[in-house]
Amino acid sequence: MLDIAILGLLMERDHHGYEIRTQLRDRLGLGVNVSFGSIYPALARLEREGSVEAVAPSEPRLGSLSTGSLSGERASLRSRRGTPGLGRRGRKVYRITERGRQEFVERLANPSTVDDGRNFSLRMALARHLTPNRRVTLLERRRADLVERLEELRAGTRNPQLDGYARSVMEHAAQSVELDLAWIDQLLTTERSTPQPFARDAK
Amino acid sequence: MLDIAILGLLMERDHHGYEIRTQLRDRLGLGVNVSFGSIYPALARLEREGSVEAVAPSEPRLGSLSTGSLSGERASLRSRRGTPGLGRRGRKVYRITERGRQEFVERLANPSTVDDGRNFSLRMALARHLTPNRRVTLLERRRADLVERLEELRAGTRNPQLDGYARSVMEHAAQSVELDLAWIDQLLTTERSTPQPFARDAK
DNA sequence: CGTCGATATATCGAAGTGATATAGTGGATC
């Protein structure tokens, strides 16, 4: 799961580990803390598989000139350039490979197992890398899952064994699923009525 | 986390592993699949720590006529009683110990780390085991977390780098947090206005 | 000048996931 998130970020430009964490928070819905304990191993794994490669610290970062908005890192770069060893601050910058791109689109479109909310949000946040057909397929699958889940929760709410607290939890969970459903439906409507919903690169 | 859930179920009556899974789904909010790969190790761990103990298959469940409410298992029990070996269907029934009870109330009331939604829902589903004060404390802490998270999400929504899909994900996440907040506030109101909100055993 | 908070990588043990193996049980169907 993390793999897709990381590859998705690297589709746009090169990143180093720490930056991936912040981007995960700020750009993809993955709010609360994806820990370093998962990010660094994930990067190592992806590198081992040949989906990403480490960029030598002196090499310019792809797209950094155009996108360039990473405050105050070019200055320190210049000032320390020339010192051998680990490059500035020991950063390791990763770049996605062609193999990585293929892996990414393949895995983004084909959830191996049923997505939970987090996974689905991640997929949607990266949805512009999907074809319109794929998007609709994913949305419909998610919709079906949510409908099923909602019925389970409603049935659960009627369980006489529950005390007030447990029932309240169930009812709230059901409301939450209803909100999710409304969101999905809205996305589906947009997707079906508009030729290029949110524009960009979906090929 | 699973530990609390399991202990919470065992507070009411004895359970075996498979049953714990169904109960987790039906009684506590923990909807989608808590896998056996976590339940059985968790039970083993709890037994090792002395928080639960395995009940000999012949001994106690037979005597538990009073508690008995597990539909349609007494029939098969009687029919097979006397056959030696693993006991009926190899079930292992666990019972909470005194140490387990202490462990449970202690850990239920004191989240070691910041709860995510799932953990919090679990705690609320078991809230009748908490004192009113503890409940309010937990609710207020959760409320503060959600307010903070909501601001982050709203700030994130304004990030100009986001495409339409990513923005939609963020906006939906924010709405979801708003719904959570409304729930918390409702619980807080109930908790403050009613002496024994949902009644039962909160000591 | 020191030191504080943010940046940055790395590693550890513990916990959870998803898949799979194995087998008994109850009921339906032919």
Place this chain on the structure above:
DNA sequence: GATCCACTATATCACTTCGATATATCGACG
């Protein structure tokens, strides 16, 4: 009454993720 299927039940595997911690540099502030 034999057979088949779905459900109940425990267990274990490899892998991923989490949370904590260690270590170091950088930039800003007084």
